[in-house]
Amino acid sequence: xxxxxxxxxxxxxxxxxxxxxxxxxxxxxxxxxxxxxxxxxxxxxxxxxxxxxxxxxxxxxxxxxxxxxxxxxxxxxxxxxxxxxxxxxxxxxxxxxxxxxxxxxxxxxxxxxxxxxxxxxxxxxxxxxxxxxxxxxxxxxxxxxxxxxxxxxxxxxxxxxxxxxxxxxxxxxxxxxxxxxxxxxxxxxxxxxxxxxxxxxxxxxxxxxxxxxxxxxxxxxxxxxxxxxxxxxxxxxxxxxxxxxxxxxxxxxxxxxxxxxxxxxxxxxxxxxxxxxxxxxxxxxxxxxxxxxxxxxxxxxxxxxxxxxxxxxxxxxxxxxxxxxxxxxxxxxxxxxxxxxxxxxxxxxxxxxxxxxxxxxxxxxxxxxxxxxxxxxxxxxxxxxxxxxxxxxxxxxxxxxxxxxxxxxxxxxxxxxxxxxxxxxxxxxxxxxxxxxxxxxx
Numbered sequence: 001x002x003x004x005x006x007x008x009x010x011x012x013x014x015x016x017x018x019x020x021x022x023x024x025x026x027x028x029x030x031x032x033x034x035x036x037x038x039x040x041x042x043x044x045x046x047x048x049x050x051x052x053x054x055x056x057x058x059x060x061x062x063x064x065x066x067x068x069x070x071x072x073x074x075x076x077x078x079x080x081x082x083x084x085x086x087x088x089x090x091x092x093x094x095x096x097x098x099x100x101x102x103x104x105x106x107x108x109x110x111x112x113x114x115x116x117x118x119x120x121x122x123x124x125x126x127x128x129x130x131x132x133x134x135x136x137x138x139x140x141x142x143x144x145x146x147x148x149x150x151x152x153x154x155x156x157x158x159x160x161x162x163x164x165x166x167x168x169x170x171x172x173x174x175x176x177x178x179x180x181x182x183x184x185x186x187x188x189x190x191x192x193x194x195x196x197x198x199x200x201x202x203x204x205x206x207x208x209x210x211x212x213x214x215x216x217x218x219x220x221x222x223x224x225x226x227x228x229x230x231x232x233x234x235x236x237x238x239x240x241x242x243x244x245x246x247x248x249x250x251x252x253x254x255x256x257x258x259x260x261x262x263x264x265x266x267x268x269x270x271x272x273x274x275x276x277x278x279x280x281x282x283x284x285x286x287x288x289x290x291x292x293x294x295x296x297x298x299x300x301x302x303x304x305x306x307x308x309x310x311x312x313x314x315x316x317x318x319x320x321x322x323x324x325x326x327x328x329x330x331x332x333x334x335x336x337x338x339x340x341x342x343x344x345x346x347x348x349x350x351x352x353x354x355x356x357x358x359x360x361x362x363x364x365x366x367x368x369x370x371x372x373x374x375x376x377x378x379x380x381x382x383x384x385x386x387x388x389x390x391x392x393x394x395x396x397x398x399x400x401x402x403x404x405x406x407x408x409x410x411x412x413x414x415x416x417x418x419x420x421x422x423x424x425x426x427x428x429x430x431x432x433x434x435x436x437x438x439x440x441x442x
Contacts, residue, residue, distance in 0.1 A: 014027065019047055020045075021047065021418060022046075032395050033395065035415050036413060039414075042274045044275075044417065048320075051275045055309060065308060072308035077311075081319070085252055087261035087265070089285070092285070094283075094298075096280065097304050099266065099279050100135050101134075103204075109287065109291075109300070122199060122200065125200075126162060127159055128205055130213045130403075131143050132145045141158075145405055146406070164184070164209060168372075177219040178220060181225065186225070188230075189233070205238075207223065207257075208244040210243035210360075212402075215362030224258065230263075238264045238265070239254075239255050239266070241254050242267060243360075250328075264282065266281050275313045277304075326417045329417055333417070341354050349439075350435075359413070359417060361413045364402060364409070365410060385438050392430040394426075394427060
């Protein structure tokens with residue numbers, strides 16, 4: 001009997017034995033193509049010798065030193081590399097152990113930034129419905145995923161939520177994509193005015209929405225307008241790139257494709273590619289200087305902040321992504337994956353939308369393509385699709401509640417950047433097998 005506390009107490013899972021390239025193998029010898037990189041984590045695939053060697057080399061020197069006493073060369077080198085590569089204005093990196101911690105650090109830094117300037121009244125964050133920013137309490141409160149929030153609502157900070165930029169569901173027949181983007185972006189201005197600009201800390205958003213809605217990209221011009229509004233009302237723009245960043249959408253930082261720069265950005269998942277637990281919150285020099293010239297102390301921290309071994313692994317990952325042009329490879333293979341998905345499923349009677357950027361693709365499942373009506377919630381189509389794909393040897397990331405946290409189903413794909421053409425064919429073939437098994441029965 002296992003003494004592990006699992007994610008789901010009624011699930012019976014195989015035990016992973018080994019990993020090589022885009023594949024994982026269980027202890028029974030079954031092979032699975034890791035078509036979602038776990039949760040968009042394994043950008044380099046499994047068994048990368050360069051990253052494992054970087055970890056071993058650091059362990060031979062020192063595994064850990066607490067950052068209240070010492071910094072480490074891997075942390076210094078990683079911070080310098082990331083700042084060189086980051087959007088304009090980003091100047092400092094704060095290393096944590098994962099995405100939720102990175103978002104939590106971002107929210108607390110944003111509040112302290114104004115606190116240091118005597119603006120104690122700043123207390124509200126604005127985010128979007130159908131977003132996900134992590135599972136710690138402040139991150140969960142900021143996210144707009146209702147079913148995750150519901151059990152813990154009494155414990156969470158008050159946060160406002162505006163509409164997502166979700167053209168498949170939100171764009172009206174009488175407006176262009178740009179008009180739609182302007183309309184939903186302007187909801188931010190309305191909410192700021194409602195709360196009072198001097199009471200608002202910042203706006204939090206995923207450049208490309210990940211698990212909650214299924215790789216939903218913004219329409220052209222949306223984030224430019226968001227940036228304008230944040231500037232106009234002197235609030236911070238905090239971008240959550242935990243899932244969509246580090247090359248996943250075809251540029252190292254997802255916001256590059258929208259031609260904007262944030263005040264704070266969070267990264268994780270692909271930052272360590274699964275080889276070590278690591279995340280980072282990055283901020284501008286202006287925000288850092290407010291702390292440095294004020295109290296001098298960021299009132300936040302965890303034991304494993306700036307962990308040397310994790311930073312050494314991450315530096316190897318980032319160098320590989322950039323120096324071996326794996327981000328560009330991700331962009332190219334993403335276009336191939338999109339084309340293959342469109343060829344196979346664009347005319348499917350239950351596939352409503354195929355979307356995304358880079359190797360970050362979402363497939364929205366519907367009962368009726370013409371009306372975009374989702375399947376009834378009680379059918380739990382996403383769970384059936386996950387099971388059928390897994391049995392076929394494909395790990396993908398189906399989720400429910402795509403539309404409003406309750407209704408809708410999608411499948412998220414986020415395979416390793418080392419994907420080859422044959423792997424794309426395998427993903428599509430195994431998805432087709434799963435779709436036929438589940439969707440042909442309705």
